Amino acid sequence: MYELAYSRPESLTEALALLAEDEGAQALSGGQTLMPVLRARLAMPSRLVDLQRLPELAGIRLVEGGIEIGAATTHAEVAASAHVRAVLPALADLAGGIGDPAIRHRGTIGGSIANNDPAACYPSALLALGATVTTSRRTLAAEEFFTGMFSTALEPGEIVTAVRFPACQRAAYIKFRNPASRFALVGAFVAQLPSGYRIAITGGGHGVFRWREAEQHLDGGGAMAAITEDMLDLGHFTGDLHGSAEYRHHIAAVIVRRALSTLA
């Protein structure tokens, strides 16, 4: 590991000050993305500001109409939470399928969405459910928060503090897993909200997106079984050594149908 400094602030105010005063400083949450990135020297911040124990980022709370999850909540905590199981079981399932047990013991929801890996699981849940992201400065709709692969609306020094989800029993996430990396080769989060169907797809390559054509088809009374990749723009997908764009495009439609069939 290259030379760097580490700070463990006691409060959000102190964390924000540490990030503001040093341009080379970067937030560290569970480290399950950032540590491998640093070891590969793909990024070289001069200081890490550890958010993991900040009280302002902790906890899972039932709120009016849904649930609020602190940014420093680990994947294992979300998977095991009785509150999440009760109001949004699909999210507990999603969190329980991220990586492996050791990754889930340390990786956090805040870190996952701030990173916005184009193959990450959580962003699809936020987008499909219309979640809101609270930061140290503002509240953003998921749609505004995710701005393309590995990119978000976060400004330098801005910290995600919590994510708020609506309660939803009719939701499901299916990950077509890349067996080597454990990330999604393609993943689909589907939800039936009072406003209609919502479908978000991750793993396409350019970042998480909504499949609006399929949403409209379902909202117009179309059959689930009639959803095919013909309604899905191939331009959302890229190919790599794990699978071609056409393969991902096809799999996306298959897993969306599968996820929808679990709601029926």
Add this chain to the structure above:
Amino acid sequence: MTGITLTVNGREHVVEVEDRTLLVHLLRDELRLTGAHVGCDTSQCGACTVHVDGKAVKSCTMLAVQADGAEILTIEGLANGRELHPMQAAFREHHGLQCGFCTPGMIMMAIDIARRHPNPDAATVRAELEGNLCRCTGYHNIVKAVVAGAERMGEPA
């Protein structure tokens, strides 16, 4: 350099570390506990698995300074003198290892699995071992060992 205090296998250590030191390097190079291995650069192999405050984590994916105040358990802390931990004994009986490189990480993860899933079936063990790679055994005997070891951990001592 930062001064940290941590308990490793029941013993308190007060050490000075560079902020950049990974937990696995503190354990191996400073404390000379070389059971946790480094098998990759990408947080994927699990050879470095230890328990931090009772939970299995990859000690290559955490800074030593992040473990300030924590309780660490490594493979060296499992046996009671010459008496093996039931999970270690199960790995021996079921031939759960060949070269042994992955074994400390496998056993630390196996104990974590047994705590969260008392009497797990083989399918659960396979899913939970997702983050621990073995280049030798083909996993069959590891899975048998974890199932047997978990069963024995559940028996009254």
